[in-house]
Amino acid sequence: MSEGTARHVVTLVVNGVVREAAVPARRLLSDFLRHDLGLTGTHVGCEHGVCGACTVLLDGEPVRSCLTFAVTVDGHEVTTVEGLAEDGEPSPVQRGFTECHGLQCGFCTPGFLCTATAFLRDNPAPTDEEVLEAVAGNLCRCTGYQNILKAVHRAAEIQAETRGRPEPHGYGTLGGLADRGGRA
């Protein structure tokens, strides 16, 4: 068996569920999620870490899954766009993007949603400047960003409305991850 095909077992928690697959050492996390675990919501736009479409939350923090080897996340926790909904209801960020027309083709959207989710967990009442900064690492070719900025603000509002006074360290599953102190 060549170096390219020797397999390593990777066990991790994805969207709250323990998943396991045996993959070559060179398998990217993006490909692992999409092709080994069948979670195709995470998209690959550039394969070199610039566009941010592949952003997922690794132990609660946004990472580029196209720049991460799957074997390096063994034992960790990953949240993808498929895991953002809460009890089957769209999350505040998902609602914000829908209400504000913050997506067109939708290809870059999962990356923005994951990025914004982590951002609003840490900063539930952001300023315009902070929102701009937060999404400035993700490329979108359709929307011109204006409605994305609006959507993140709207998500902050929804989050505050639905959860009452925002906690500085968030809520739900993500809050749970953050409480464990980030990456193990």
Next chain:
Amino acid sequence: MTTKLFGEPVQRREDARLVTGQGRYLDDLGPGALAAAFVRSPHAHARIRDIDVSAALDVEGLVAVYTWEDLPGALAEPLPLLIPHPALTHGRTAYPLAKDIVRHVGEPVVMVVAEDRYLAEDACALIEVEYEFLKPVVGVEEAAQGVHLVHEDVPGNVGAHMVQEVPSRDGRSAAEAIDAAPHLLEFRLDIERSACMPLEGKGVYARWDADDGSLRVYSSTQTSTSVRMAVAAKLGLPLPKVEVIAPDVGGGFGVKIVHPWPEEILVPWAARTLGREVKWTEDRREHFVSSAHERAQVQHVRVGFDDDGRVLGLDVTILHDHGAYTPYGIIVPIITSTQLLGPYKIGAYRVEFSSIYTNTVQVTPYRGAGRPQAVFCMERTLDRVAAYLGKDRTEVRAANFIRPDEFPYDQGLIFQDGRPLIYDSGNYPESLRMLKELIGWDSFPDMKARAAAEGRRIGIGVGCYVEGTGVGPYEGGHVQITSDGRVHVSTGLTSQGQGHETVFAQIAATELGVPIERVSVVTGDTRRFGYAVGTFASRAAVMSGNAIALACRKVREKALRIAADALEADPRDLEITDGIVHVAGTPSASIPLATVAVLSNPLRYAFDEEAKRATQFSGAASMDRPPVDEGEEPGLEGRDYYSPIRSTFASGMHAAIVETDPETAEIRILRYAVVHDCGKLINPMIVEGQIHGGVAQGVGGALYEKMVYDEHGQLLNASFMDFLMPYATEVPRIETAHLETPSPLNPLGIKGAGEAGVIPVSAVIASAVEDAEGITVDRMPISPSDLHTLRLRLAQ
């Protein structure tokens, strides 16, 4: 009425799946499919001496390796030249896999199929191709000298040469009008290459059903019906045995209208040959070097004008760089040369273009499709005229506008659809008035003076355009109401994020009087609708929107006829509200559309309780007529087509205020204002979204994006690291205002909106930078270092 949805900012029906990761893009399909990968030429111009695949054969998981020599029949022929034109005397297209000669970096040479993409790329890396280098031809002006040739049999590298000329009303040629004019200016303009760059690249996935002898192809395309015809032709399959589906598509902007891409016929062929599912997903580098680019032109302008700035004669000569091949014909330079006139009436006009081969990626339409270059040319010209005369730039524009009472206005040219360039409607003076108000044009000099007092440089710019939208030949719509009361709408053209599912559902719900929740829309699936042209030229809403409206009207008429029989009423007295047909003013006399659908289809066999009403002993049928009367068809459905006599002409005007840093030469857009007229709005939220996205791409083209080729034909910036697309931090907030001048040409009174935002941006930014700096801007994009160079030149 609850069902009146046309014109409302209805939230998108696409979003629920797209924000939850449930969208289905090309690479999300076919999890067990084999993966294709390509060995592509690393050289811009070379002869293939030998291809040695032996080292690749040991790669575990390798399934097949194909070169041109393996291709049978029509597959071995050059790809189709999609849009022939008499002026395209030397059209050339590539082979699906290179035969003998490669003509740009990225041209596919070998196809590898393996168990997964990693292994396919392992095999690609082990294939040795021996090349004999030929002289690369790079740069349109160098190419036009014809010293070295891209194609041995194309003299001077000239693929096409075309002249259109419209004399003045008193019969003068452009040259005569210019020479006779009180003032004359002559200058050169230059625009760089950019590209569509959808976040999802291209991709193809094919399944061959050996038992059925049929092929299903999924492609990230803007035209599934045309891909279907091309695949059937190239593979020698009967058309009914091929179906092509465009799944969710992650952006197109033009590049995915070209077809068949080599991979679109090679992957299905491999699937059939191997009897296995095969998929190819383009990676980003492949997209840069093997898809398509646009924009690059050099323009020479001669303009003659009077003391008011009225253009009496205009002569434009364009060198258009179309890259190595011309699969999409000469649509881009035709559009540049015809749309250059914008909202203006010009005394006499002559335009000449040469479309030139270079050893670079082929050039096909990118959002705007030749118009950004056209508008750059016209608006730069008017700015120069204004500067020469010392007049306000908006005054010079107003002096040249076509007046509202002059429509329909014939520009005397032949447009990209082969039909006369006749503008249907518009109100340019009102657009300009709205724009000046929105940006605060008249108070800007004060603002500029205040900024100057603080040591800041700011400038204002303006740009106007007219966009021919909704070009033919046709689109169709099919509408079916089933016995559960659901409305199924389909149209053949495709979607890449424009929100067609939403706007077409709005149209159907409004036309039929049904709740939008009951309407479902399918686009780009040849199983549902086989006749279509595709999504390009800001045509989807105009073409399919009107076709769907017409199909709905047929269905509505039939529903009212059947309901009138059942209610013993006059069809003219019936209305449909919330999916229920009722007698106007008598809500109790009513019948749901679901029941009408049951009655529309005379049955022998009841499949459920409701269906019993349509069976033969139900007593519902008249004994005097056959169950399906002459001229009738079973079912509550209708199909119709919309085929316009000509294009509709949307228009708009943009203005920007920019600030240039006196030290770093950084250019920042402080404000950006848009007045947009696309006729009646179906969904203002979606139209605004289209404008925002277009302007953002325009900002990219004006300030950041260019394809940097070196003299060897190597694309030096083929990655998102080096090709600078705007992030949120580079795009200003866009202020919009709408003017609605309905089109008289179609039932809904609409015009296209998809491309508009991008069209005038380079012209507007150039105008504003020029105003801020007092220098002449004659090439775009303009980077801080470009501006710095211009400042140095001015200082000398």
